[in-house]
Amino acid sequence: SVMSMAAPLRSGLMAPRGVDLNLDKFNLSSTTGSAGDVRTGSADLVVGQAFLAALHGDGGELGDEDRALFQQVFNPHLSDRAAEGDRFAPPPTSYSHLQSLKRLVKEEHEVREKRMCAFSDEKFDADCPGPLFPASWTSSLQGDGAPRGRVQLRSDYKGQADLIMSALRVTTPVFDRRAEDGMRFRVYRLGSLEVRTCAAHGADENVVGVYSPCDSATAHGAMWGQRAQGVTEHQKVVKVNEYVERPRVGDSRKRVHFVALECEGAAVVVMEARADGSVAWLENPPDLELRASMARVVRSADCSK
Incomplete structure (x- = not known):
């Protein structure tokens, strides 16, 4: 009957259970593996706002390694967990879980490296x-313009x-x-x-x-091949350009003027007054193209005739 079938089940459920206290097999002379997981890391010590503050601060609540890991895990562009405030609970810090997080962070880092390579x-x-x-970066009009x-x-x-x-x-x-x-x-x-x-x-x-x-790069290489020979006192000036540019960081002047003398054979001499009142004479300066591209020509004279 149904009752007779249920009787063994009830007796099984009601059977007493306990812990084996027999220490005859207890041995400290050797180590054995355990299926359990060990919790590790300093994140166990802080929760809520304290954890979030330690995540972006320099306090000792989190170790440097834990902080670096969790800063990447809780990147605000990828996670909105910071909005939980005092209800925020850190992730489990067992060894296996931390290793899993480290693998994921490493994979994300590898993707960033590949993107950097492609971008450069x-x-x-x-x-x-x-x-x-x-995919949102791809222009829907990419086929309508001139080839790059x-x-x-x-x-x-x-x-x-x-x-x-x-x-x-x-x-x-x-x-x-x-x-x-x-x-x-x-x-x-x-x-x-x-x-x-x-x-x-x-x-x-x-x-x-x-x-x-x-x-432009090919022409620049040929030009600098000629400029590498230097400037001689007998070279004729063929063009003079006066530029004005923004001062560099730390320069108190409102604007900076410099003059570029273009000589025969592609050589260039740059003259400019420095902040200390001295005058610089620079032959074929390597940053001239960059400076000229950022500056404005205020006067120019053709001296080739």
Whole structure:
């Protein structure tokens, strides 16, 4: 009957259970593995607003390694958990869970590295960035415009980051996009030069590379090959340009004037009055093209005739 079938079940459920207290097999001379998981990390000690404050502060509630990990996990562009306030509960800090978080953060870092590589590549097209970037970045009108000209990386500007950044502060980017993790990608135009920058969430903007049209870069290389020979006292001046530019960081002057003397054989001499009153004489300065692209010509004279 149904009752007779249920009787063994009830007796099984009601059977007494307990803990085996027999210590005969208890042995401290050797170690054995355990299926349990060990909780680790300093995040167990703080919850709510205290955790969020420690996440972005410099207090000792979180270790440096934990703070670096959780700052990436709770990136405000990817997570809105900070809005929970005092109700916020940190994630489990067991070893296995932390290792899983570290793997995910590492994968995200690898994606960012690939994006940086693609963005700095000479073939990068702002109208069609490619599959590594969000689909919303691709212009729906990409087939209607003229084909984009090829550019070439100008490695000779690698040491001019400070000068370039001072110019970018007063320049509007022609391309300004932000990825889902908050990484910001920008492209600027400085005369014939193209400058690309990146800024991670909460970090400063950094120059990724400076580029120029391939034809311009080839001509620039030939010109500097001639300029490498230096300036001689018998070279004739063929053109004089006076420029005015914004002062660099730390320069108290409202504006800076400099004169460029273009000589036969592509050599150039730059003269300018410095802030201390001295006059500089610079032969074939490597940053002239960049300075000229950011400055304004106020006077020019053709001396070739």
